[in-house]
Amino acid sequence: MNSKTTTIPFAQLEGVNLAAGTVYEGGDTGNLSDDPLTKLLKCGNSGGFRYCGSLGNLNYLIITIAADNRQWPETIDPESGTVICYGDNRSPDHGIHDTPRHGNLILRRLFKNLHSSRDPRSHIPPIFLFSKHPNKASSRSVRFLGLCAPGAPGLKPPNDLARKRKRLESKRFWNYRATFTILDIPVIKRAWFEDLEKGRKDSPHRPIVWKMWLKSGLYRPLQQGRQHRVRSCDMQLPANDLRKAMLLKLYRYFSSKSYKFLHFAADIYSLSDPRIILGRVRRHLSDGSYNITGKFRLGIDADPVYLGFLVEAKCYNPGIGTRKRKSIGVKEILKMLSRLENRQFGVLVTTSVVTRQAYETIRKQSHAVVCISGTDIIDILMSNNITSVGQLTDWLSDNYPTGS
Secondary structure, eight states: OOSSOOEEOGGGOTTOOEETTOEEOOOSSSSGGGOSHHHHSSSOSSOSEEEEEETTEEEEEEEEEOTTOSSSOOEEETTTTEEEEEOSOOSTTSOTTOOTTOHHHHHHHHHHHHTOSSSTTTTOOOEEEEEEOOOSSOTTOEEEEEEEEESOTTOOTTTSEEEEEEEETTEEEEEEEEEEEEBSOSEEOHHHHHHHHTTOTTOTTOOHHHHHHHHHOOOOBOOOOOOOOOOOTGGGSOOSHHHHHHHHHHHHHHTTOHHHHHHHHHHHHHHTOTTEEEEEEEEOTTTOOEEEEEEEEEEETTEEEEEEEEEEEEOOOOOTTSSOOOOBOHHHHHHHHHHOTTOSEEEEEESSOBOHHHHHHHHHTTOOEEEEOHHHHHHHHHHTTOOSHHHHHHHHHHHSOTTO
């Protein structure tokens, strides 16, 4: 993708091609008519899931994600072309498949057909992916990310479409987390859209990469090159009261137990991926501090490969309800890097945040460091069915008793 972003004004949207990375501006009247997608494509004027055709026979699907939504963190990996997005059941008011715009029902059908033993991918429509991109021209502007296919290379069910349990105002509900791959099709020609809108799914204007995926399931991703993602401090901390209370409970429980927090931090990382194998505790004679080593398993069962890692843990005040936040700075990062020795990567776990300067030191210099901040810890706990302060208290007491 070019470093300079191309922008198409709202008045010029009708009849244009769709180019990956291009921003398509919305209008400025302040109502639904400002939506740029309805000028680009034949679809409804709102919602993260829209389609052309009927629910039972989609000509194409449009998904719009919001990368800055902390409750539902939708992400794009520009190097692999993979995208993580969430379904449309985002409150406890509906069953997982009973949403008004049927987004989760569509996701279930897509991935069911993807893995069908009989004629797989045959009923999967083209999926056009956008992200919200508000700018000076309009709060409804969008960026086109590309044509995508459900799933990703090497990703098997149920990991490509995973059910995720959430809690809102003491009510629990389920939503989907879906993985897609953006295909290597930089420009979508208008002629293909016109054929799709007429129901011509075998259009001669279909891109070759799309036809190849339909036939063989081979993903050829659109790779945009390395980008340096730096999360803000706000993005690293919980957004709602329950998650904040859980993080505060953690900090208070471990604030005077740094050695126990190290074991907790290693366990949290281990809970995030079954391929993680924890090793031994190491003590540094220079300052008396401790860390834990481990290995990350890659490859196949018959011939695995192991990458060594080192876990550093910092139980710092996250500053919830106060202004006394203590953050991870450049000094801590440099000390950790000096201790990696011949290991392939480091894992930093903190109840607080990594400062922007420290984050940039990691990313811009391409250091292999996994940063697990306050909100990430809560995400991992909740994905392992620890979803309340009470459950967390019991789990901590059972696994890290204060008297031992």
